[in-house]
Amino acid sequence: MIKESYSDRLLKGLFYLLIGLFSVYCILPFWSVVASSFTSEASIVKNGYMFWPSDFSLEAYKMIFKDNTIYRAYGVTTFITVVGTAMSMILTSAMAYTLSVKSVKYRNHMAFYIYFTMLFHGGLVASYLLISKYLDMKDTIWVLIVPSMLSAWNMFLLRNFFASIDDSIAESAKIDGANDVYILFRIILPISLPAMATIGLFYALGYWNKWFDAVLYINNKDLYPLQYLIQRIMNNLDYINQISADVSLPNFIAPAMTVRLATTVVTIGPIIFLYPFLQKYFVKGLMVGAVKG
Amino acid sequence: MSNTAVSLPEQAYPERKNRGKFGAFLFELFKNKFLYLLALPGMIWFFIFAYLPMGGIVIAFQDFKAMKGITGSEFVGLKNFQFFFRSSDWIQIVTNTVFLNVLFIVFNTLAAVTIAIMVTEMGGKWFKKITQSIMIFPHFLSWTVVAMFVMAFVATDGGFVNQILSMFGIAPVQFLSSPAYWPFILVLLKVWHGAGFGSIVYMATISGINPDIYESASIDGASRLQKIRYITLPLLKPTVILLTILAVGGIFNGDFGMIYAIIGRNPMLYPTTDVIDTYLFRAMMDLGDMSMSAAIGFMQSLVGFILVLTVNYIAKKVAPESAIF
Numbered sequence A: 001m002i003k004e005s006y007s008d009r010l011l012k013g014l015f016y017l018l019i020g021l022f023s024v025y026c027i028l029p030f031w032s033v034v035a036s037s038f039t040s041e042a043s044i045v046k047n048g049y050m051f052w053p054s055d056f057s058l059e060a061y062k063m064i065f066k067d068n069t070i071y072r073a074y075g076v077t078t079f080i081t082v083v084g085t086a087m088s089m090i091l092t093s094a095m096a097y098t099l100s101v102k103s104v105k106y107r108n109h110m111a112f113y114i115y116f117t118m119l120f121h122g123g124l125v126a127s128y129l130l131i132s133k134y135l136d137m138k139d140t141i142w143v144l145i146v147p148s149m150l151s152a153w154n155m156f157l158l159r160n161f162f163a164s165i166d167d168s169i170a171e172s173a174k175i176d177g178a179n180d181v182y183i184l185f186r187i188i189l190p191i192s193l194p195a196m197a198t199i200g201l202f203y204a205l206g207y208w209n210k211w212f213d214a215v216l217y218i219n220n221k222d223l224y225p226l227q228y229l230i231q232r233i234m235n236n237l238d239y240i241n242q243i244s245a246d247v248s249l250p251n252f253i254a255p256a257m258t259v260r261l262a263t264t265v266v267t268i269g270p271i272i273f274l275y276p277f278l279q280k281y282f283v284k285g286l287m288v289g290a291v292k293g
Numbered sequence B: 001m002s003n004t005a006v007s008l009p010e011q012a013y014p015e016r017k018n019r020g021k022f023g024a025f026l027f028e029l030f031k032n033k034f035l036y037l038l039a040l041p042g043m044i045w046f047f048i049f050a051y052l053p054m055g056g057i058v059i060a061f062q063d064f065k066a067m068k069g070i071t072g073s074e075f076v077g078l079k080n081f082q083f084f085f086r087s088s089d090w091i092q093i094v095t096n097t098v099f100l101n102v103l104f105i106v107f108n109t110l111a112a113v114t115i116a117i118m119v120t121e122m123g124g125k126w127f128k129k130i131t132q133s134i135m136i137f138p139h140f141l142s143w144t145v146v147a148m149f150v151m152a153f154v155a156t157d158g159g160f161v162n163q164i165l166s167m168f169g170i171a172p173v174q175f176l177s178s179p180a181y182w183p184f185i186l187v188l189l190k191v192w193h194g195a196g197f198g199s200i201v202y203m204a205t206i207s208g209i210n211p212d213i214y215e216s217a218s219i220d221g222a223s224r225l226q227k228i229r230y231i232t233l234p235l236l237k238p239t240v241i242l243l244t245i246l247a248v249g250g251i252f253n254g255d256f257g258m259i260y261a262i263i264g265r266n267p268m269l270y271p272t273t274d275v276i277d278t279y280l281f282r283a284m285m286d287l288g289d290m291s292m293s294a295a296i297g298f299m300q301s302l303v304g305f306i307l308v309l310t311v312n313y314i315a316k317k318v319a320p321e322s323a324i325f
Helices: A006-037 A041-047 A059-066 A069-100 A107-119 A124-134 A152-163 A167-175 A180-191 A193-208 A212-217 A226-235 A238-243 A256-292 B002-007 B009-031 B033-061 B079-086 B089-121 B126-140 B143-154 B160-167 B179-207 B211-219 B224-248 B256-262 B267-273 B276-285 B290-318
Strands: none
Touching: A006 A256, A006 B089, A006 B126, A006 B143, A006 B179, A006 B224, A041 A256, A059 A256, A069 A107, A069 A152, A069 A180, A069 A193, A069 A226, A069 B033, A107 A152, A107 B033, A107 B290, A124 A212, A124 B033, A124 B276, A124 B290, A152 A193, A167 A180, A180 A193, A180 B033, A193 A256, A212 A226, A212 B256, A226 A256, A226 B143, A256 B126, A256 B143, B009 B033, B033 B079, B033 B290, B079 B290, B089 B126, B089 B179, B089 B224, B089 B267, B089 B276, B126 B179, B143 B160, B143 B179, B143 B256, B179 B224, B179 B256, B179 B267, B211 B224, B224 B290, B256 B276, B276 B290
16 A cells, blocks of 8 residues: 555545535534524524524424424325325336336337437426316325326336346246236345335435425315425415414514424424435435446 | 247247237237236326326417317417517526526536545545435425525525624625525525535446556556546546536426425516526416416427437437437
């Protein structure tokens, strides 16, 4: 091993510094919102947002959890994430498997049929009319799941992974009398766990972070997903007035700012707890995809 | 199965011919019936949610009335397109869309490549792990959450930026009514949101570089900086080019989720932040002008389609292996 020169070590030190600084930049907004959400409303109004809770208060969180709006939104988001991801994974893997089997004569035609949708699309207006007017899915929970159930991109990612699996595995199962459905669910899927986890994570995040479809199709307050609730409370005070309605103290000011911040923190919560477990998978999955692709 | 066709070509061929084209089609469907059945739900889904809306493009050439529907509305030729181009808005929104996307592509790529190189050069294990986790994290937050963060920074009273400015005795900046700052703010956000995640691909590429090259460079006395300059960067170039071309294909598609969540309906910021997608959305939801929105969307799709084909053609010329199809 050659000993590092002084300038090399200096450069390395600089890299550490810059990466450290960028990490601070990445965490800072998040940190400040968490810190401010634990501060009393009066302090925020007087001193502005802060990086450290100066006047510690749980008021905002108490108010949020007293009202059932947040529980409903959580329920809606959890439902669409769990059910949506499950449905997406079943459809995507079934389709990807067929397209990966070389004995399927029309697989390239089918692949092009899907690929074309990535190049050209009918646009927002046509989809909007189709879903709201012709399929009549407005104000149902399924409108948050069904129209985004499949992603051509994810399908091709999984197809590439399936195609890289040795044919002889499926071949020998076939000789033993297994049909294709059995082979997919019992043999192919279990050995594709890392790829499935990556794709599943992408779908799950898509569902968890969904809000635009709610802007378009959801008017019923009971069906607001979490992210849409955030968007609503940032732009109007209905929610804050609603949850502070039963407080009858004189001179009471609705904690508009802290409630917003606290709701944001409550929304991010699950992602933070799951993140360390998920990170392992998707970095690996993406690396595999990148090297192969 | 296909084995028979390979081992007995003379016998397999006439047999298939006798069956006729349609017969062969049915035979194939029957032979792989389970596989086609597995793909069927997905194929139907793509038909309904991707191909049916393509038929909806006719709205762009109609005077669409919700009561009459697509089949009953009157055709007006190119009137909707003329209407859009007659207003002066289109120059602004197209410029904004392209300008913002170019900024996003340039700065995100620069940041992602820089991060990838620096992280791979770092030796420490735990520092690397922690910083990487933190840098990728923003990518998992929705823009509505990010919008809340932005408020904490740019709010006129109490926002961090203005708190710091007031410490130096500088008058607060009214960010929410000053469009000039926003391309800059949006770029900062985009880098914050996507650079760490984007660096994963580049790190994968770097980790695929043969370590012998670095080894022999070290023996020849190359410094760290020289190794980056003469080995890492040239070998990253194809990946950078490929990802950039891919991004250029979508240059007319504004990042709706980001801009609508952060800017929302603040007309004072439209001069620099209103993009094709947000304009289209307002035309549809606020004015209820389905036909003009459809016309804008159709042009956007068409231009995007042509761009992707062009870009792919160029890719084929420059680097055949990086072409998409």
